[in-house]
Amino acid sequence: MSEKHIESGEGHIAIPGYLGVFAVLVVGTILTYWAATKDMDWIFPGANTLVALLIAFTKMTCVMLFFMHVYWSPKLIWLSAIASFFWLAIMFAYTMQDYLTRSSGVFST
Amino acid sequence: MSSHASDKFVYHEPGLQHQFEDMKQQEESVSIGMWMFLVQEIMFFGGLFTVYLVFRSKYPMAFAAGSNHLDAFWGGLNTLVLIVSSLTMALTVYYAQKGNRNMQVVLILLTMFFGAVFLGVKAIEYTSKYEDGLVPVAGLNKKVKENPNAEHGAAQAKPCYEMGHGAEHTYINPRGEFQWVDCSLVKVAEKGGFLTPEEKIGYYSNGDIDADKFRDKVRIFYWIYFVMTGLHALHMIVGIGLMTWLLWTAWKGTYSHDYFAPVEMSGLYWHFVDIVWIFLFPLLYLLGRHFLH
Secondary structure, three states, rough: OOOOOOOOOOOOHHHHHHHHHHHHHHHHHHHHHHHHHHOOOOOOOOOHHHHHHHHHHHHHHHHHHHOHHHHHHOHHHHHHHHHHHHHHHHHHHHHHHHOOOOOOOOOOO | OOOOOOOOOOOOOOOOOOOOOOOOHHHHHHHHHHHHHHHHHHHHHHHHHHHHHHHHHOHHHHHHHHHHHHHHHHHHHHHHHHHHHHHHHHHHHHHHHHHHHHHHHHHHHHHHHHHHHHHHHHHHHHHOOOOOOOOOOOOOOOEEEEEEEOOOOOOOOOHHHOOOOOOOOOOOOOOOOOOOOOOHHHHHHHHHOOOOOHHHHHHHOOOOEEEEHOOOOOHHHHHHHHHHHHHHHHHHHHHHHHHHHHHHHHOOOOOOOOHHHHHHHHHHHHHHHHHHHHHHHHHHHHHHHHHHH
């Protein structure tokens, strides 16, 4: 939104806001380590990684929205940022739909 | 006589380049360009994350074993160091917008300092990998000749799956090859029944756990570790280079309320490098950490 776009820096979250984001990132890092030491394989094998990735995505979102000012940026920047993860998802999904099905299914040896 | 064809007065902002209509258009053009660069950087690192995804889904236990040997303390410390540097960078942009030269200089110096600390910790970690024989390129590890007085076969008495994490073993590596002694996690997975089909082939010879085959799978993890963290460290070095230039221009008082795009764009780059590390830390350092606790 052009109205939201700042020209003078007034719209930004200023120092208390930056410190708040910083605190979230530090807590996230400690939480990542703590969660990694807990055995979550009883949920399903590899649940630890899912939790670690959820925290990492939260941290990344904080950095992008507030440190990288995406929150106050034009829609085109939002689109670029989101689209990059869309392309990444395509790369992951189409690679894995091959690798994960190689030794199973009707065409397996 | 005026040199201007028009006699109308047109106000120009001092920071406005002639090809742009106004400051808003200029700022948007600059940031969209930087974001396009970052999008291709995401795809660049994304290729490596894809390699990680493919090999980890094949050999999760070898990845967990390799990851357990990385020092989570140094990795975690580096994560915090980068987060602090991201904060100082964000504040640099804030003070650039305010046109506060002194605070800009101080915060850029702090950002550079934390960047250097990060690289220092990385150097400590790489050195320890070199000394433990974990560099995946043969010949690049520490070379230790076999002691001719030592009793032969004493060190190799135990099978690899009884070594356990952090087990003592004598480091003998005359050719500087990649070494790996502990495959206890294969036994853990065997008992738990969660070996993948690839692992059932990839870790065994004639029904027995094969230490050499397991080592080669751990070696894949260390390749990925060195390439990804190495590329990330290279980005840090480039970032510190950018900061040096930024320091010089900020010192001269270039940035103000009207013109701070270089500070903001360098900041985007710095935060991007931080984000890559936010993912590298749990994905490389913390796999299978719960097997140790």
